[in-house]
Amino acid sequence: MSEGDSVVLNCNTSGKNTTQITWTKGRFKFAWAVQLQQNFSNFSDRVTIDPVNKTKLKIVSAQLDDSGLYTCEITDNRGFNSITWNLTVFKKVFKKETSLLSNVVFILPLAAGFLLCCITAVICLCRKYGTRTENQNPFQDQFQSQTQEAVNMQLQGGTNHQRNKRRREYMERLNSIYDHS
Incomplete structure (x- = not known):
């Protein structure tokens, strides 16, 4: 039985004769003299005898110190009978009740921390890969603008002399970019 529970011990006798x-437990005793209608008890207030049926011993809100051997002796015309119980009271283990609010209070900071880490990682990756593509080929933008300029010149037309001059300038720029002489 657990601490705080109640128990009833019963001698199971008819009570005739x-x-x-x-009732005894260590140094505690309850005695009921049927013919004299007198009793004696030094049990605590939590241990009581049923006023109608004296063969029932009730322990209300059992405590650890209530553990032990309880003996009931019934004396009648034929002698006496004895019944013994070994009562063990265990310390009650309280399970901590968790409410939804306490779960939220615990999980919310974890989720916020996880989200912050993810956002930081995405920003770092974007900066890293964004910088790499810009610096990967520094001449690419210049080459594209020169190529576009050459295409525009051809589309606009012009004299052969102007075209040749522009081609030469284009080739010189192109060679200086790729370091060809």
């Missing part, structure tokens, strides 16, 4: 009922 009973002259005395005695």
